[in-house]
Amino acid sequence: MSKKSLIAKKKGPDVVNKFTGGNWVYTKEVKEHFFNPRNLLWEMPKNKSGFDAEGIIGSPACGDIMRVWLKVDPKKDKIIEFKWRTFGCASAIAATSMLSVMATEKGGMKIDKALKIKPQDIMKRLGGLPDRKIHCSVLGDKALRAAINDWFKKTGQYERIIVEGSRVIDPNTKVTEVDIESAVIEGVKTIEDLQKRTKVGIGNPACLDEAEQLLRFYREKYFGKDGKQG
Amino acid sequence: MKGKQYYFDYAATTPLDKWVFLKMKPYFSENFGNPSNLYESGRKAKLAISEAINKITKVLNCAPGEFIFTSGATEADNLAIAGIARANKEFGNKIIISAVEHKGIMSVCDALKKEGFEIVKIPVDKFGTVDLKKLKKEINSKTILVSITYADSETGTAQPVAEIAKIIRKFREGKHSKPYTLNPIPYFHTDASQAAPYLDINIENIGVDLMTLSAHKIYGPKGIGGLYIKKGIKIKPIIFGGGQQSLRSGTQNVPAIVGFGEAIILAEKNKKAEFKHAKQLRDKLEKGIFKIIPKVVLNGHSKNRLPNFLNISILDIEGEALLLYLDEKGIAVGTGSACNSENLEPSYILSALGRSYEYIHGSVRFTMGKYTTDSDINYVLKNLPEMVKKLRQISPLNLKIKKPKKISQLKAFVGGKTPHFLRRK
Numbered sequence: 001m002s003k004k005s006l007i008a009k010k011k012g013p014d015v016v017n018k019f020t021g022g023n024w025v026y027t028k029e030v031k032e033h034f035f036n037p038r039n040l041l042w043e044m045p046k047n048k049s050g051f052d053a054e055g056i057i058g059s060p061a062c063g064d065i066m067r068v069w070l071k072v073d074p075k076k077d078k079i080i081e082f083k084w085r086t087f088g089c090a091s092a093i094a095a096t097s098m099l100s101v102m103a104t105e106k107g108g109m110k111i112d113k114a115l116k117i118k119p120q121d122i123m124k125r126l127g128g129l130p131d132r133k134i135h136c137s138v139l140g141d142k143a144l145r146a147a148i149n150d151w152f153k154k155t156g157q158y159e160r161i162i163v164e165g166s167r168v169i170d171p172n173t174k175v176t177e178v179d180i181e182s183a184v185i186e187g188v189k190t191i192e193d194l195q196k197r198t199k200v201g202i203g204n205p206a207c208l209d210e211a212e213q214l215l216r217f218y219r220e221k222y223f224g225k226d227g228k229q230g
Numbered sequence: 231m232k233g234k235q236y237y238f239d240y241a242a243t244t245p246l247d248k249w250v251f252l253k254m255k256p257y258f259s260e261n262f263g264n265p266s267n268l269y270e271s272g273r274k275a276k277l278a279i280s281e282a283i284n285k286i287t288k289v290l291n292c293a294p295g296e297f298i299f300t301s302g303a304t305e306a307d308n309l310a311i312a313g314i315a316r317a318n319k320e321f322g323n324k325i326i327i328s329a330v331e332h333k334g335i336m337s338v339c340d341a342l343k344k345e346g347f348e349i350v351k352i353p354v355d356k357f358g359t360v361d362l363k364k365l366k367k368e369i370n371s372k373t374i375l376v377s378i379t380y381a382d383s384e385t386g387t388a389q390p391v392a393e394i395a396k397i398i399r400k401f402r403e404g405k406h407s408k409p410y411t412l413n414p415i416p417y418f419h420t421d422a423s424q425a426a427p428y429l430d431i432n433i434e435n436i437g438v439d440l441m442t443l444s445a446h447k448i449y450g451p452k453g454i455g456g457l458y459i460k461k462g463i464k465i466k467p468i469i470f471g472g473g474q475q476s477l478r479s480g481t482q483n484v485p486a487i488v489g490f491g492e493a494i495i496l497a498e499k500n501k502k503a504e505f506k507h508a509k510q511l512r513d514k515l516e517k518g519i520f521k522i523i524p525k526v527v528l529n530g531h532s533k534n535r536l537p538n539f540l541n542i543s544i545l546d547i548e549g550e551a552l553l554l555y556l557d558e559k560g561i562a563v564g565t566g567s568a569c570n571s572e573n574l575e576p577s578y579i580l581s582a583l584g585r586s587y588e589y590i591h592g593s594v595r596f597t598m599g600k601y602t603t604d605s606d607i608n609y610v611l612k613n614l615p616e617m618v619k620k621l622r623q624i625s626p627l628n629l630k631i632k633k634p635k636k637i638s639q640l641k642a643f644v645g646g647k648t649p650h651f652l653r654r655k
Contacts, residue, residue, distance in 0.1 A: 034551075034554065035555075035558065037624060040623070040624060042623060056626070065626055065627060066626070067626035085623075085624060085625060085626035086624060086625065086626065087546065087547070087548055087591075087624075087625040087626060087627045088548050088551070089548050089550040089551050089567070090550060090551055090554050092548075093551060093624060203587050
């Protein structure tokens with residue numbers, strides 16, 4: 001009996017898809033944001049002056065595309081409005097929705113803080129995502145950074161423009177060398193796992209060779225010659 | 231469970247028929263004997279198996295010794311491909327399959343490639359039909375096996391299996407054949423898992439040498455399937471043990487086998503009626519969706535397709551997202567979207583049709599069956615437009631639709647223009 005109650009109390013994702021038999025699950029937060037997305041841009045703005053900045057990332061070929069519109073309070077250096085549209089699965093939609101909440105709650109987020117949002121932060125607020133869905137939230141923070149960079153450009157703050165930490169490996173998904181490095185640190189061992197984590201090369205297989213080389217390089221760098229932790 | 235379930239995923243699996251279940255019941259706890267044993271309960275089990283074999287082989291129109299039970303279609307596919315390949319190595323190393331085969335075929339071929347076999351995939355046209363000219367060209371004296379699905383599991387497009395059988399027979403009779411083999415190569419295998427409930431599976435009519443069947447696609451139990459193997463064909467086992475079915479070891483799954491036998495008889499008996507029933511509902515759903523939802527593309531052949539299949543791409547939205555919205559309303563469908571697959575790759579079958587990734591991500595598969603009703607269709611038609619509208623509002627995309635050309639050819643069904651049982655009348 002005690003065993004049964006333990007299982008019932010087990011924390012974690014609780015929304016299981018009954019029909020596909022898929023073994024991935026979504027949390028209540030993901031479900032809530034998926035079915036009732038917050039800060040969605042219901043109507044496309046008629047003229048571009050409605051927003052201060054815009055950012056876009058992904059490609060329809062790789063299965064996810066996110067577009068973000070911002071309004072910024074230049075005096076307080078804060079995001080006051082975050083509108084978005086996303087083409088993608090449930091976790092991609094929920095991740096963008098959650099990000100929009102994070103950026104605008106409590107009177108809006110400081111630009112400097114918004115630039116530092118990591119995929120992990122979004123996932124934490126969503127109560128976690130299935131492993132192979134992590135890339136969905138990875139795209140969200142990049143779309144936001146792209147929009148903020150756009151605002152920097154438009155307001156002439158060129159010195160504040162953030163050049164993404166490293167070279168872009170996959171131009172579609174904007175996966176960078178740093179993404180691959182951090183995936184390796186988090187335990188990714190094979191190119192398949194790397195793809196599940198970052199979506200590198202999906203819709204653009206030409207960049208897979210380079211991704212695999214980098215994967216091997218960082219495996220050796222952090223875990224020794226044959227991938228064993230040394 | 232909450233509310234009524236609207237099940238539109240019969241291609242994934244079908245519910246067990248209640249009559250079939252009734253017939254299976256005594257073989258769990260009452261007649262539980264091992265068919266290999268000689269005492270009474272063993273004999274009862276053995277008798278039940280031979281009765282089931284008789285039922286199945288009667289439908290297939292073959293001898294009882296020509297059918298082997300397996301754990302399902304995947305094992306039957308594996309046995310057909312690997313078993314034939316390994317047993318006929320001395321005659322050649324070329325295996326021909328199509329680009330729209332099931333994973334059960336694709337994966338075993340990948341494994342055989344490493345054993346030194348040459349695997350050739352015949353492309354399909356944009357409607358999903360195998361290119362017969364290319365197939366003809368590829369068959370040579372080194373070819374030991376051709377495996378082309380009867381109807382693929384995503385679009386339900388039916389392949390001209392009887393025509394392919396003719397091409398292969400002609401080659402065998404020609405100068406390239408090897409008269410010293412008892413049953414000349416290349417052999418022809420087809421996976422009829424999806425086709426079985428609707429198309430002709432009389433092997434005499436379709437002329438295949440090996441054929442895969444699965445019970446849970448015809449309202450039978452899961453975990454049981456089988457392979458028809460023409461007498462005299464050289465084939466090696468892939469499972470080793472006590473030799474219970476000589477080629478396939480392991481104690482037989484008696485209740486499932488009994489269920490399989492009952493299910494196939496029922497399916498055969500009702501085939502004509504089920505074909506009409508499914509087609510009527512499918513056509514209504516198809517027409518309805520195309521009428522009320524803009525920017526929808528049909529995947530697969532518009533005519534030569536299983537009557538219960540409707541695979542469409544709804545542009546600008548993603549399949550998994552739509553699947554979950556439908557699920558919320560109790561509607562179960564399938565999708566070829568990458569987000570719903572284990573490896574995050576979009577459906578290779580839809581890719582083979584030349585569909586771009588943008589289209590595949592938005593693909594949804596409705597498959598109907600004998601328990602689908604007219605009101606189920608109405609329910610979908612009532613709810614779907616709203617969901618599509620909402621998901622399109624969430625989406626930043628606005629893809630342009632390219633009109634596919636009108637389809638004129640009508641030859642994919644066995645032996646001619648229309649399915650055999652509609653033709654007979």
